[in-house]
Amino acid sequence: MATASVLRSCVSLIARARKGATLIAATAVLAACQVTPGPVSSGSDGDGVRGSGPxxxxxxxxxxxxxxxxxxxxxxxxxxxxxxxxxxxxxxxxxxxxxxxxxxxxxxxxxxxxxxxxxxxxxxxxxxxxxxxxxxxxxxxxxxxxxxxxxxxxxxxxxxxLGSTFENTAQRLLQFAASQGRNRVLVTHNSQASGQLAAQAITRAASGTGAQITGAVPYELSQQGIVAAVPTIAQQARSTSSNAIFLTGNTAGDLPVIAQLLSETGIGGESFRYLGLTRWDIPSDALQLPGLQGGYFTLPDPGxxxxxxxxxxxxxxxxxxxxxxxxxxxxxxxxxxxxxxxxxxxxxxxxxxxxxxxxxxxxxxxxxxxxxGLAVAQVVDRAVRVVSPAPSRFGAGS
Missing domain, CATH: 3.40.50.2300 (Response regulator)
Structure with missing residues (x-):
């Protein structure tokens, strides 16, 4: 797919998502990823208040x-x-x-x-x-x-x-990917605060999953920034012998463009499996994007x-x-x-x-x-296929 076509697809996804309540990724970022002073430090740990009745x-x-x-x-x-x-x-x-x-x-x-x-x-x-x-x-x-x-x-x-965190999603995906032999993972992320938080969360999550983070490549959150970064990402993916690429973008912004442009350079598919930090099935049109075929992302338990x-x-x-x-x-x-x-x-x-x-x-x-507890899904023939169901309970050591 030509770059212009990719951008038209991206713009279409954005336009549709902005019309309604389907923009989960953007809404969640708005709700949760504002830059803040840091964790609350206080004399209380929320130990609770006893009472009678409800x-x-x-x-x-x-x-x-x-x-x-x-x-x-x-x-x-x-x-x-x-x-x-x-x-x-x-x-x-x-x-x-x-x-x-x-x-x-x-x-x-x-x-x-x-x-x-x-x-x-x-x-x-x-x-x-x-x-x-x-x-x-x-x-x-x-x-x-x-x-x-x-x-x-x-x-x-x-x-x-209470919101699903980047680290929780990343841990689930990295553990699954490593079990499939995708154990050398290169991270891509935008250079804004939200992208930096995402990359840091993935790095923290890797411990104990069997996956190794081979590096992280930032890009400016713009068409020009993504285009400029693609050659660097491709070079680093090959030089580090990576076999998976963690994409931190969302379907209403950078994900459609970077996934397609990377796949056109040979970084994707069977050689470099994509892992997604956000939902790829909202809006459902995103599943049609050629660049996402074969990639993995997480879902809550559908039942x-x-x-x-x-x-x-x-x-x-x-x-x-x-x-x-x-x-x-x-x-x-x-x-x-x-x-x-x-x-x-x-x-x-x-x-x-x-x-x-x-x-x-x-x-x-x-x-x-x-x-x-999250399920892992794969995009297969432009549809969602659950390849690892969500756990029904937590094990003693999990």
């Missing part, structure tokens, strides 16, 4: 935000949380909603109000800087914060991130997520926002602990067996990050 949950969502899309995201998050709460019953949890305006200052005020009103756990907020602010506001309270972010720079102390979507649609008459499942997952974890009569806090949240969520099993880690 667990009091404060739901922090971006109602009142200046961003035009935040109102619908907030509504979907609230709907999902209330759906989970209804499943658990009023005797288990009670939910109170606090608007954050989608700002760090708003999240700080909402957190203070929630704690003053007796909240025992905070679910949300959405954005990474909001989560950091909430963590500081709750520092001396013992109240844990289960944020909807996937930005691990804010994880730690009393803050956990639970399809059940959640069906139940949400039945309850509210619309499809959930792609991030809505995080609110259900957070409530499911809170509910599972509360039903046992335990306090929701660090020791109970970080149970090794984890919890059942909308995308399958997941567990919260002591460092504030999470691990999610």
């Amino acid at each position: 667990t009091q949950v404060a739901l922090l969502v971006p109602y009142g935000s200046a961003r035009s899309t935040d109102a619908s995201v907030a509504q979907s998050l609230e709907n999902a949380a209330r759906l989970a709460a209804a499943d658990l019953g009023e005797a288990t949890v009670q939910v109170t909603v606090y608007p954050t305006q989608g700002t760090a200052a708003g999240a700080q005020v909402a957190t203070q109000q929630a704690i003053a009103a007796g909240a025992q756990v905070i679910l949300g907020p959405l954005y990474a800087d909001n989560a950091a602010a909430a963590g500081v506001a709750a520092a001396s309270s013992g109240v844990p914060i289960l944020s909807f972010s996937n930005n691990t720079t804010v994880a730690g102390g009393n803050v956990w991130v 639970p997520i399809n059940q959640f979507r069906a139940r949400y649609q039945g309850a509210y008459g619309s499809n959930p926002h792609p991030l809505a499942g995080l609110a259900y997952d957070g409530m499911a974890a809170i509910g599972a602990i509360s039903r046992r009569g335990d306090t929701v806090g660090r020791s109970t949240l970080t149970s090794g067996s984890g919890f059942a969520g909308t995308g399958g099993v997941f567990r919260l880690k002591a460092d504030g990050t999470n691990q999610r």
